[in-house]
Structures are given as structure tokens and as C-alpha cells.
């Protein structure tokens with residue numbers, strides 16, 4: 116029987132041989148992790164110990180997968196303080212068991228009272244909904260945003276520039292997803308009483324978040340009856 120080190124070596128060799136492309140060297144990320152963990156431990160010696168007991172996040176963040184919009188960092192929170200779900204274009208689709216399970220767990224298990232749906236300007240997923248379909252698998256997902264663009268076409272076209280129209284669709288997309296969360300059976304259940312759903316948009320250009328409250332109320336009034344169970 117080999118040692119742990121030799122088993123790890125055999126495992127790495129096997130993985131390499133089964134992979135079409137040569138294995139990337141990610142050792143710098145593991146080094147970064149050690150530096151990060153040591154830094155946290157120096158400033159907060161009991162931090163990791165307290166996290167192992169249980170998680171008590173106060174917020175659920177539903178955001179875009181975009182690498183420029185990391186949930187914890189932009190709202191200044193540490194690990195353990197925000198429960199996160201991310202997908203392309205920060206969508207809340209009625210049949211997406213992944214997202215709905217996260218919302219259910221957040222509300223009914225973690226007892227979270229504030230849900231934040233956060234989009235961002237310059238969203239590649241949202242922008243692609245304003246372009247012709249490329250016929251890729253991805254287009255099935257973006258079809259949800261295309262439907263929003265179609266429904267709110269006059270609002271979007273009231274913006275004189277293509278950039279302005281893209282920004283408006285980013286905002287409208289957030290507002291519609293907020294309505295989807297609010298009107299989901301999970302939030303409609305009496306157990307979810309007291310939960311607030313917020314809609315924000317993040318500007319990558321200056322790092323600032325903006326509350327979309329007025330637009331959300333307008334969208335809520337306009338959403339088709341089928342979305343207002």
C-alpha cells in the first residue's frame with residue numbers, strides 16, 4: 116500500500132492521462148489560498164472555528180455568474196454572511212429547481228429575511244438577448260431574457276442609444292426576476308412572511324450598486340397575469 120503522498124501522485128498521473136489537454140498548473144491558486152487563510156487567521160483567530168459550527172447568513176444573493184461581480188466583495192461581507200446563487204444573467208426561472216431550491220433553503224432553513232436580486236450593466240447574457248440568436252445551447256437560457264425584451268420593447272426602445280437600451284434591459288431583467296421571486300410559491304407561503312426581496316444593479320464602471328425599487332413596482336404592475344399567481 117502506498118503512502119498518502121504517493122496515492123495523490125498516482126491520482127494526479129491518472130487524471131492527467133485521462134485528460135485530452137495537459138493538466139494546467141493551478142498551484143499558484145493553492146498558494147493564494149494559504150496566504151488568504153493565514154491572513155484571516157492573523158486578524159480573526161477564531162473566524163474559521165466559528166464558521167464550522169454553523170452558517171448564519173442574513174442575506175440571499177441571486178446574481179450573475181460574471182466574474183466581475185463577486186457577491187461578498189462588493190457588499191463588504193465575509194464568508195458566512197451571504198448565501199449565494201449565481202447564474203448567467205441572474206435569472207429566477209419558475210422551473211429552475213436549482214435556484215428554487217436555494218430560495219427554499221434560504222427562507223425555510225436559514226430563515227433569511229432579505230433576498231437581493233442583483234444584475235449588472237454590461238451583462239453579456241442580457242446583451243446577447245438583444246442580438247440575433249447564435250443557435251447555441253446558451254440561447255435556450257437567454258430566451259427568458261428575450262421574452263422580457265419583447266414584452267418591454269417600447270420601454271427599451273425609448274432609449275435613444277444601443278448602449279442605453281442594453282442598460283434598460285439589464286434593469287428590467289432584475290425587476291422581472293424580483294417579481295418572480297416574490298410571486299414564487301415559496302415566498303407566497305405563510306412561512307415566508309416578513310421576507311423582503313430587493314432588486315439592485317451593479318455598475319462595473321464605478322463599482323457602485325443602485326436600488327431599482329421604483330422600476331420594480333412598475334414592472335410588478337405590468338407583469339402578465341400568468342406570472343402573478
Ligand SMILES: [Zn+2]
Pocket residue numbers: 179180181203204205235237238239240241
Ligand atoms: Zn451578467
